[in-house]
Amino acid sequence: MRLTRLAVIAAAGLTAALPAAGAVAIGEKLQPFKLNDVSGKAVDLAVLQGKKAVVLMFIATQCPVSNAYNERMAALSREYGAQGVAFVGINSNRQESVEEIAGHSAQHGFAFPVLKDVGNVQADHFGAQVTPEIYVYDPGWVLRYHGRIDDDRSGANVKSQDLRHALDALLGGQPVPVAETKAFGCTIKRVAQ
């Protein structure tokens, strides 16, 4: 799918500083990977098999948009973590150090691990472009939701809690109502090609 999309883009004569949006497509299986957490310990996503859903969140320490969601991410992970959903943060920004990520996680009370994606390998694999950007997998590790947490960065005028809707649907054995959404976000600061 990813190669097909890239081929279409190349054929159309487009230029893109980043991989194509949606390089990992709805309905695709998760390819388990390992990344180090902030303590330097390798975390293998295979340990999450058996969870009712897995939420991967590309996040940042310095992005105002991602930071606007810190409290919401912490609350959602607590609420849905108690229902068997695993939350994992991924930081792919080249300029955000492990030490900075550890301090940021502690400051905002993140109960979920934040993994360091050195060289933005996983950001490239997923085609993640912004922070925050969310990928939700069902118990069979099939991608069921990709996009924003909700539709209002400020949190004051949220009309569509998209991540919550996706998780409620999965936990209830229902189809996710809206599988893909978009929102403004900061660029993931990749290493030079």
Added chain:
Amino acid sequence: MSAAGLLLAAVLAGQLDAAGVGRAVAAHRGRPVVLALWATWCEPCIKDFPALEALARERKDVAFISVSIDEPEDRKTLEAFVAGRRPPFPVYVRAAGPDQAFIDGVDREWSGVVPVTLVYDRDGRRLGLLQGEHTRADIEKALARAKAAR
């Protein structure tokens, strides 16, 4: 609004929804167009703004349009930034409305990331979509392709 406030507000070219962005691009039919979308909270956008200004000053054959996606609460920061720089192109601000409708209305291939620069040829065909960090050289390459396209 104070006199200073009116002066600052006057530095912006106006508000645009996605359809308005399309009309602004179409108004320059016959010339390549560089459309830059950015925000004051976006560090790479601010860092690369001078390079965009320099390119616009050099490339008189190209129309440059910029649209800030700043929220209303960031308007004073935006106006002060634009007033301080006086860029050689109009700076619009996104009209209030759902983010996704604006993003998809401008270009369905746009992920919502900023900075993003779109390059159109003289017939209004979008030939370049530069999402995330990119350089002046990337814009120039897209412009070269836009110039060659016919």
